[in-house]
Amino acid sequence: GAVVSQHPSWVICKSGTSVKIECRSLDFQATTMFWYRQFPKQSLMLMATSNEGSKATYEQGVEKDKFLINHASLTLSTLTVTSAHPEDSSFYICSASELGGIYGYTFGSGTRLTVV
Amino acid sequence: EDKVVQSPLSLVVHEGDTVTLNCSYEVTNFRSLLWYKQEKKAPTFLFMLTSSGIEKKSGRLSSILDKKELFSILNITATQTGDSAVYLCAVGKDDKIIFGKGTRLHILP
Numbered sequence: 001g002a003v004v005s006q007h008p009s010w011v012i013c014k015s016g017t018s019v020k021i022e023c024r025s026l027d028f029q030a031t032t033m034f035w036y037r038q039f040p041k042q043s044l045m046l047m048a049t050s051n052e053g054s055k056a057t058y059e060q061g062v063e064k065d066k067f068l069i070n071h072a073s074l075t076l077s078t079l080t081v082t083s084a085h086p087e088d089s090s091f092y093i094c095s096a097s098e099l100g101g102i103y104g105y106t107f108g109s110g111t112r113l114t115v116v
Numbered sequence: 117e118d119k120v121v122q123s124p125l126s127l128v129v130h131e132g133d134t135v136t137l138n139c140s141y142e143v144t145n146f147r148s149l150l151w152y153k154q155e156k157k158a159p160t161f162l163f164m165l166t167s168s169g170i171e172k173k174s175g176r177l178s179s180i181l182d183k184k185e186l187f188s189i190l191n192i193t194a195t196q197t198g199d200s201a202v203y204l205c206a207v208g209k210d211d212k213i214i215f216g217k218g219t220r221l222h223i224l225p
Binding site for chain 2: 041042045093095
Protein backbone atom coordinates (compact mmCIF):
# COMPACT_ATOMS: atom_id res chain seq x y z
CA GLY A 1 0.00 0.00 0.00
CA ALA A 2 0.89 3.66 -0.15
CA VAL A 3 3.58 4.67 2.31
CA VAL A 4 4.45 8.16 3.45
CA SER A 5 7.67 8.73 5.33
CA GLN A 6 8.05 11.77 7.55
CA HIS A 7 11.11 12.86 9.45
CA PRO A 8 12.36 13.77 11.85
CA SER A 9 10.03 12.03 14.31
CA TRP A 10 10.87 14.57 16.93
CA VAL A 11 12.98 17.67 17.15
CA ILE A 12 13.92 20.13 19.85
CA CYS A 13 15.13 23.54 18.80
CA LYS A 14 15.87 26.90 20.34
CA SER A 15 13.62 29.90 19.94
CA GLY A 16 14.48 31.89 16.85
CA THR A 17 15.86 29.01 14.85
CA SER A 18 14.27 27.31 11.86
CA VAL A 19 13.28 23.69 11.57
CA LYS A 20 12.64 21.71 8.42
CA ILE A 21 10.33 18.70 8.31
CA GLU A 22 10.30 16.36 5.33
CA CYS A 23 7.46 14.31 3.95
CA ARG A 24 8.13 11.71 1.28
CA SER A 25 5.81 9.41 -0.62
CA LEU A 26 7.76 6.19 -1.02
CA ASP A 27 5.82 4.16 -3.54
CA PHE A 28 3.57 6.59 -5.33
CA GLN A 29 3.64 10.03 -6.82
CA ALA A 30 2.04 12.55 -4.54
CA THR A 31 0.49 15.28 -6.61
CA THR A 32 -0.98 16.81 -3.49
CA MET A 33 0.39 16.93 0.04
CA PHE A 34 -1.29 18.26 3.14
CA TRP A 35 0.26 19.61 6.30
CA TYR A 36 -1.56 19.45 9.62
CA ARG A 37 -0.77 20.40 13.15
CA GLN A 38 -2.26 18.88 16.21
CA PHE A 39 -2.23 20.20 19.76
CA PRO A 40 -2.58 17.78 22.65
CA LYS A 41 -5.99 16.16 22.82
CA GLN A 42 -7.21 18.15 19.86
CA SER A 43 -8.00 17.21 16.31
CA LEU A 44 -5.92 17.67 13.22
CA MET A 45 -5.98 21.19 11.86
CA LEU A 46 -5.15 21.62 8.22
CA MET A 47 -2.43 24.20 7.74
CA ALA A 48 -1.86 24.13 4.03
CA THR A 49 -2.24 22.18 0.84
CA SER A 50 0.61 21.91 -1.59
CA ASN A 51 0.54 20.78 -5.17
CA GLU A 52 3.71 19.73 -6.91
CA GLY A 53 5.33 22.58 -8.74
CA SER A 54 3.04 25.32 -7.47
CA LYS A 55 2.64 27.50 -4.42
CA ALA A 56 0.96 26.11 -1.36
CA THR A 57 -2.54 27.15 -0.40
CA TYR A 58 -2.68 28.15 3.24
CA GLU A 59 -5.67 27.93 5.51
CA GLN A 60 -6.99 31.06 7.10
CA GLY A 61 -4.93 32.13 10.07
CA VAL A 62 -1.80 30.23 9.04
CA GLU A 63 1.18 32.52 8.39
CA LYS A 64 2.71 31.57 5.10
CA ASP A 65 5.93 33.41 5.85
CA LYS A 66 6.35 31.47 9.04
CA PHE A 67 5.42 28.05 7.74
CA LEU A 68 7.22 27.68 4.43
CA ILE A 69 6.08 24.79 2.31
CA ASN A 70 7.94 23.49 -0.69
CA HIS A 71 6.69 20.71 -2.96
CA ALA A 72 9.38 20.60 -5.58
CA SER A 73 8.91 17.00 -6.66
CA LEU A 74 6.19 14.39 -6.82
CA THR A 75 7.69 12.54 -3.88
CA LEU A 76 8.85 15.24 -1.50
CA SER A 77 7.30 18.12 0.36
CA THR A 78 8.96 20.09 3.13
CA LEU A 79 7.58 22.29 5.88
CA THR A 80 9.98 24.80 7.39
CA VAL A 81 9.01 26.49 10.63
CA THR A 82 10.93 29.74 10.56
CA SER A 83 11.96 31.72 13.62
CA ALA A 84 10.33 29.13 15.83
CA HIS A 85 8.73 30.15 19.13
CA PRO A 86 7.54 28.01 22.02
CA GLU A 87 3.94 28.41 20.86
CA ASP A 88 4.92 26.61 17.65
CA SER A 89 5.55 23.49 19.68
CA SER A 90 3.11 20.95 18.36
CA PHE A 91 2.70 17.70 16.48
CA TYR A 92 2.99 18.20 12.74
CA ILE A 93 1.68 15.56 10.35
CA CYS A 94 1.78 15.39 6.60
CA SER A 95 -0.38 13.36 4.31
CA ALA A 96 -0.07 12.69 0.65
CA SER A 97 -2.44 11.96 -2.16
CA GLU A 98 -1.90 10.69 -5.64
CA LEU A 99 -3.80 11.97 -8.63
CA GLY A 100 -7.20 10.37 -8.72
CA GLY A 101 -6.71 8.83 -5.29
CA ILE A 102 -8.50 9.50 -2.08
CA TYR A 103 -7.41 12.91 -0.93
CA GLY A 104 -4.83 12.73 1.80
CA TYR A 105 -5.61 9.39 3.31
CA THR A 106 -2.00 8.27 3.70
CA PHE A 107 -0.33 9.93 6.64
CA GLY A 108 3.25 10.29 7.65
CA SER A 109 4.21 9.26 11.17
CA GLY A 110 4.30 12.84 12.40
CA THR A 111 6.93 15.13 13.87
CA ARG A 112 6.82 16.37 17.41
CA LEU A 113 8.39 19.80 17.57
CA THR A 114 9.43 21.30 20.87
CA VAL A 115 10.75 24.86 20.88
CA VAL A 116 12.65 25.84 23.99
CA GLU B 117 -18.90 27.05 7.04
CA ASP B 118 -17.94 23.41 6.71
CA LYS B 119 -18.12 21.36 9.86
CA VAL B 120 -17.71 17.81 11.04
CA VAL B 121 -19.13 16.99 14.44
CA GLN B 122 -18.39 13.83 16.34
CA SER B 123 -20.14 12.44 19.37
CA PRO B 124 -19.58 11.52 22.04
CA LEU B 125 -16.31 13.34 22.64
CA SER B 126 -15.23 10.63 25.03
CA LEU B 127 -16.46 7.21 25.97
CA VAL B 128 -15.44 4.64 28.55
CA VAL B 129 -16.74 1.08 28.29
CA HIS B 130 -15.80 -2.35 29.49
CA GLU B 131 -14.02 -4.91 27.38
CA GLY B 132 -16.51 -6.93 25.37
CA ASP B 133 -19.02 -4.10 25.02
CA THR B 134 -20.18 -2.78 21.67
CA VAL B 135 -19.76 0.91 20.92
CA THR B 136 -21.21 3.20 18.31
CA LEU B 137 -19.43 6.41 17.38
CA ASN B 138 -21.27 9.15 15.54
CA CYS B 139 -20.21 11.65 12.93
CA SER B 140 -22.41 14.29 11.36
CA TYR B 141 -21.31 16.76 8.76
CA GLU B 142 -22.22 19.86 6.83
CA VAL B 143 -19.75 20.18 4.02
CA THR B 144 -19.94 21.57 0.52
CA ASN B 145 -18.54 19.53 -2.36
CA PHE B 146 -18.63 16.28 -0.43
CA ARG B 147 -16.47 13.53 -1.91
CA SER B 148 -16.07 10.94 0.83
CA LEU B 149 -16.27 10.29 4.54
CA LEU B 150 -13.27 8.76 6.25
CA TRP B 151 -12.66 7.15 9.59
CA TYR B 152 -9.26 7.00 11.26
CA LYS B 153 -7.87 5.53 14.44
CA GLN B 154 -5.24 7.56 16.22
CA GLU B 155 -3.18 6.15 19.04
CA LYS B 156 0.08 7.80 19.94
CA LYS B 157 1.19 9.00 16.57
CA ALA B 158 -0.34 9.64 13.17
CA PRO B 159 -3.85 8.44 12.31
CA THR B 160 -4.29 5.10 10.64
CA PHE B 161 -6.90 4.70 7.96
CA LEU B 162 -9.96 2.59 8.75
CA PHE B 163 -12.65 3.21 6.17
CA MET B 164 -13.62 5.40 3.29
CA LEU B 165 -17.32 5.74 2.52
CA THR B 166 -18.76 7.34 -0.56
CA SER B 167 -22.14 5.70 -1.04
CA SER B 168 -25.13 5.70 1.27
CA GLY B 169 -26.33 2.54 2.88
CA ILE B 170 -23.39 0.32 2.05
CA GLU B 171 -21.76 -1.07 5.16
CA LYS B 172 -18.04 -1.51 5.22
CA LYS B 173 -16.57 -4.08 7.57
CA SER B 174 -13.15 -4.91 8.81
CA GLY B 175 -13.08 -7.50 11.54
CA ARG B 176 -14.97 -6.14 14.52
CA LEU B 177 -15.27 -2.68 13.00
CA SER B 178 -17.96 -1.57 10.63
CA SER B 179 -19.19 1.72 9.29
CA ILE B 180 -22.04 3.08 7.26
CA LEU B 181 -22.88 6.40 5.66
CA ASP B 182 -26.21 8.17 5.27
CA LYS B 183 -25.78 10.94 2.71
CA LYS B 184 -29.36 12.07 3.03
CA GLU B 185 -29.16 12.67 6.77
CA LEU B 186 -25.46 13.64 6.54
CA PHE B 187 -24.04 11.29 9.11
CA SER B 188 -22.00 8.17 9.58
CA ILE B 189 -21.51 5.70 12.39
CA LEU B 190 -18.58 3.56 13.33
CA ASN B 191 -19.38 0.39 15.24
CA ILE B 192 -16.93 -1.66 17.21
CA THR B 193 -18.17 -4.97 18.57
CA ALA B 194 -16.60 -7.11 21.29
CA THR B 195 -14.26 -4.28 22.21
CA GLN B 196 -10.75 -5.00 23.40
CA THR B 197 -8.29 -2.87 25.34
CA GLY B 198 -6.33 -2.40 22.12
CA ASP B 199 -9.27 -0.51 20.70
CA SER B 200 -8.55 2.33 23.09
CA ALA B 201 -7.71 5.30 20.89
CA VAL B 202 -9.07 8.49 19.43
CA TYR B 203 -11.32 7.83 16.48
CA LEU B 204 -11.37 10.61 13.93
CA CYS B 205 -14.05 11.22 11.37
CA ALA B 206 -13.13 13.31 8.36
CA VAL B 207 -14.89 14.49 5.25
CA GLY B 208 -13.02 14.69 1.99
CA LYS B 209 -13.97 17.62 -0.17
CA ASP B 210 -12.76 18.35 -3.63
CA ASP B 211 -9.50 19.76 -2.38
CA LYS B 212 -9.03 18.98 1.31
CA ILE B 213 -10.07 16.88 4.25
CA ILE B 214 -11.86 18.34 7.23
CA PHE B 215 -11.54 16.53 10.53
CA GLY B 216 -13.90 16.29 13.44
CA LYS B 217 -12.57 16.66 16.96
CA GLY B 218 -12.53 12.94 17.51
CA THR B 219 -14.02 10.54 20.02
CA ARG B 220 -11.66 9.42 22.74
CA LEU B 221 -12.51 5.79 23.48
CA HIS B 222 -11.17 4.02 26.53
CA ILE B 223 -11.76 0.32 27.03
CA LEU B 224 -11.55 -0.94 30.59
CA PRO B 225 -10.21 -4.47 31.08
